[in-house]
Amino acid sequence: MKRNLIVLAAASLCTASGSVAAFSTERAGVNIQLDNKLSAGVAWRVASRDPDLVGKGNGGNAYSTNSDDGNLAFDPGDVVSAAAKITSDLTLTRGAFGIFVRGSYLFNDRLHNYDFFNPDNYYTPGAVDPGVGLTPTGRPSEVPIAVYHARTAEVRDAVGSDADLLDAYVFGSLDLGVRQLAFKIGRQVINWGESTFVLHGINSILTFDQNQQRVPGFEIEELLLPTSMAWFSMTLFEGVSAEAFYQLDWDHTTIDAAGTYWSTNDFAGIGGKRANITFGLPPENFPGTTIPRAPDRKPGDDGQYGGKLSFLIPALNDLDLSLYAMNYHSRLPLVSGTSKASFAAPASTGSYFIEYPEDIQLYGLSFNTAIGDWSLQGEYSYKVDQPLQIDDVEVLLAGVGLPSQLTPPPAPAFGSALGGKYLRGWRRHDVSQADLGVTYLFGPSAWAGWDQLLFLGEVGAVYVHDLPPSSVLRYEGPATYTPGDAATAALVSASTVPAFGSAVPQETGGYATDFSWGYKLVVRAQYNNVFGVLRVEPGLRFDHDVRGVTPTPITNFIEDRMMLTTTLAVHYLQEWSFEAGYTNYFGAGRRNLLADRDFVDLVVKYSF
Incomplete structure (x- = not known):
């Protein structure tokens, strides 16, 4: 069918490099195939640091020091990643059965021994007060240098040198009378739905490693984290088929490690140990201003199926129509806390932790078809009991005994959360998400010279059912760092002005909204037989979040946020490819936490 040819061509154009079987043989009736991809890439920062994205205590204008470690760790012109990696696929087949194993190894010469954090924010033990000491610059801190070393080691281990077993499963096909049952059992990835770029729809069962996405020249199979499951597929009748899975364990999406170039959260990812709670005014780790991280609260492995x-x-x-139903546990992190012991107790007697709530139900519908020369695909999903993050400032205020939407005035009520109580930082809501995409493959052009031109367009929208107005309960949006209530901001300022010489303003916007939408466009040309041996592919991608702020942890859209990426790939004899790219983040003002992280990258790949 024409639609399938268009989609196949699109996939070939969007894949960074071809794959050539390096080794293929047969031994004792077993077919053996080994494919390898080797790559090396470098990325540089090319944008100046924006003071609006750096905390006041670190010399900027933002009312938080919990999102700027990565920004401060790399200056304009710095190499932010220099990685070499190899990914190998081994396939063994005999008859209708087989084994597939994929593994990868990464070494990042820039990051494996990098200092991501500022040691001047930590003290060396030995002071009279064992909980407070002086940093190398002579200012007080309540966090010992051991925490700095632990954070650094964790991040280096995650992004500096890493060996991973990815897929590892058995597969086959069983004759069941007139039907056949296909199966895969083991570590694998299932990508259901029709979305190409927009996440957290029907593809919510996927688990990602965001640190891998930041490696120059990453492949999609390195970004997706396989989990252990059993998958089955069968044709029931002509034109009707069924699939099912049961997940045997649970894993979570890994967000950017703290201190790495693209990180915008210093306390929730790998390397996150403390959160600074005084609205970015004092230097980091100032005595009385931090809370420690408690162990993550993870769900069980069972109860995940679809x-x-x-x-x-x-x-x-030839309309291809699919219906979906599944139950799964959150792959995305949410932040909750435990309140401090009493009004007089230091903030460090409280804590925060990462939670992954259980039992989200998803029901969905997807389609793909062709209308003339256009390929059209779309999906709709309805998630029941999706956990959404409450503004973390509200959780913080309740945890230290100040008025918040979790513990509103009068005073006896807002102090009632103290005493080591659990402060759930999320609420469940039903969430609808829709997605519509088009694909068109233009043929050869005499005037432009290309052999083919791919166009991809996708528009997505998210609607949160029964989301209360921010006057009732505020949900997390980017850079909502200060109290959303004027009276609470004034109460906080009564303490911060004499202590740090600055008031804390009321936050007046930026919170999550019930509706948000945006679109993504990709254009990629292909020029064959350049100089007789090269295939050249220039490309362009543009993302635009048009309206609304999708609640955390979904965060698909942030109003007015945009991204423009230009690429040039040159392929030689299928084995070699050379790629160059430039990415520009812009729009949305201080709500766009990556607005000053523009970068260029260069990559070389070899398939063998």
């Missing part, structure tokens, strides 16, 4: 029913309808232009 099914898919697909229909091919020739009478409707």
Whole structure:
């Protein structure tokens, strides 16, 4: 069908490099195939640091020092990543059965021994007060240098040198009378739905490693984290098929490690140990202004399963229609806390921790078809009991005994959360998400000279059912660092002005909204036989979040946020490819936490 040819061409153009079987043989009736991809890439920062994205205590204008470690760790012109990696696929087959194993190894010469954090924010033990000491610059700190070393070691281990077993499963096909049952059991990835770029729809069952996404020249199979599961597929009738999975363990999406170039959260990812709670005014780790991280609260492995029913309808232009239902546990992190012991107790008697709530149900519908020369695909998902993050300032205020939307006035009420009580930082809501994409493959052009030109467009939207107004309960948005209530901001300022010489303003916007949408466009040309041996592919991608702020942890769209990426790939004899790219983040003002992280990268790849 024409639609399938268009999609296949799109996939070939969007893949960074081809794959050539390096080794293929047969031994004792077993077919053996080994494919390897080796790459090396470098990325540089090319944008100046924006003071609006750096905390006041670190010399900037922002009312938080919990999101700027990565920004401060790399100056304009610095190399932010210099990585070499190899990914190998081994396939063994005999008859209708086989084994597939994929592994990768990464070494980042820039990051494996890098100092991501400022040691001047930590003290060396030995002071009279064992909980407070002087930093190398002579100012007080309540966090010992051992925490600095622990954070640094964790981040280096995650992004500096890493060996991973990715996929590892057995597969096969069983004859069941007139039908066949296909299966895969083991570590694998299931990517259901029709979304190409927009996440957290039907593809919510996917788990990602965001640190891998930041490696120059990453492949999609290195970004997706396989989990252990059993998957089955069967054709029930002509044009009707079914799939099902049962997950055997749980894993979570890994967000950017603290202190790495693209990180915008210093306390929730790998290397996150403390949160600074005095609205960015004092230097980091100033005595009385931090709370420690408690162990993450993870869900169980069981209770995660799903099914898919697909229909091919020739009478409707070969419409491929699928229905989905699944139950899963959150892959995305949410922040909750434990309140401090009493009004008089230091903030460090409280804590925060990362939670992954259980039992989210998802129901969905997807389709793909062709209309003339255009390929059209779309999906709709309805998630029941999706946990959404409350503004972390509200959780913080409740945890230290100040008025917040979790513990509103009068005073006896807002102090009632103290005493080591659990402060749930999220609430459940039903969430609808829709996505519509188009693909068109233009043929050869005499005037432009390309052999083919791919166009991809996708628009997505998120709607949160029954989300209360921010006057009732504020949900997390980017850079909502200060109290959303004027009276609370004034109360906080009564303490910060004499202590740090600065008031804390009221936050007047930026919170999550019930509706948000945006679109993404990709254009990629292909020029064959350049100089007789090269395939050249210039490309352009533009992302635009048009309206609204999607609640955390979904965060698909942040109003007016934009990204423009230009790429140039040169392929030689299928084995070699050379790539160059430039990415510009802009729009949305201080709400765009990556607005000053523009970068260029260069990559070379070899398939063998």
